[in-house]
Amino acid sequence: xxxxxxxxxxxxxxxxxxxxxxxxxxxxxxxxxxxxxxxxxxxxxxxxxxxxxxxxxxxxxxxxxxxxxxxxxxxxxxxxxxxxxxxxxxxxxxxxxxxxxxxxxxxxxxxxxxxxxxxxxxxxxxxxxxxxxxxxxxxxxxxxxxxxxxxxxxxxxxxxxxxxxxxxxxxxxxxxxxxxxxxxxxxxxxxxxxxxxxxxxxxxxxxxxxxxxxxxxxxxxxxxxxxxxxxxxxxxxxxxxxxxxxxx
Numbered sequence: 137x138x139x140x141x142x143x144x145x146x147x148x149x150x151x152x153x154x155x156x157x158x159x160x161x162x163x164x165x166x167x168x169x170x171x172x173x174x175x176x177x178x179x180x181x182x183x184x185x186x187x188x189x190x191x192x193x194x195x196x197x198x199x200x201x202x203x204x205x206x207x208x209x210x211x212x213x214x215x216x217x218x219x220x221x222x223x224x225x226x227x228x229x230x231x232x233x234x235x236x237x238x239x240x241x242x243x244x245x246x247x248x249x250x251x252x253x254x255x256x257x258x259x260x261x262x263x264x265x266x267x268x269x270x271x272x273x274x275x276x277x278x279x280x281x282x283x284x285x286x287x288x289x290x291x292x293x294x295x296x297x298x299x300x301x302x303x304x305x306x307x308x309x310x311x312x313x314x315x316x317x318x319x320x321x322x323x324x325x326x327x328x329x330x331x332x333x334x335x336x337x338x339x340x341x342x343x344x345x346x347x348x349x350x351x352x353x354x355x356x357x358x359x360x361x362x363x364x365x366x367x368x369x370x371x372x373x374x375x376x377x378x379x380x381x382x383x384x
Contacts, residue, residue, distance in 0.1 A: 199332055199335075204254070216243070219239070273312035286301055299360075300361055
């Protein structure tokens with residue numbers, strides 16, 4: 137039944153609540169999902185910018201004959217800084233100070249050698265990093281262990297069914313093979329092509345290949361598996377940067 141506001145029907149009375157003025161309304165908090173996603177996306181953007189900047193500067197050092205010092209600094213700098221930071225964190229201050237002084241002295245005396253041979257350090261770091269990632273995927277395929285992609289999907293979506301477990305195990309095998317071939321390709325291109333071409337491959341080609349396989353995996357997964365809320369490519373990238381999301 138319809139009637140004007142405050143109208144009393146035969147069986148019930150319609151009670152109206154007073155609507156407070158706009159100035160007295162309590163401010164509504166923004167949606168939890170919106171506030172929860174901003175910081176991780178910002179962190180992911182910062183990581184992407186840093187990686188892109190490092191790749192551009194590294195490529196410049198391989199392209200310019202006058203940037204050998206820059207290339208050597210990019211090659212050994214992160215390792216040296218991490219090592220010194222760990223020394224100050226895990227050892228006595230006197231021992232850390234001695235390690236820092238000895239490292240500085242070694243860099244001073246061997247810097248000319250590093251400037252002319254830093255590409256070997258880059259080769260070890262690049263091939264070694266992807267080989268270690270491949271090893272991580274491969275070890276997770278052993279009996280009694282959860283494959284890497286299965287564990288990631290379980291953290292993102294909760295309990296998986298048999299079809300999802302089978303798919304994520306096959307995906308782990310694919311990623312294991314991909315990173316193994318990528319590490320081998322980095323070594324092959326280093327000896328078969330010029331330093332400029334090798335730098336283009338490791339600084340940009342590898343990320344392009346990873347992005348292509350990631351997109352292919354994403355497309356296949358959404359064709360053969362049911363969609364789940366809160367998943368997808370962005371969720372996996374955010375998880376790799378920020379860790380698993382805790383429910384609120």
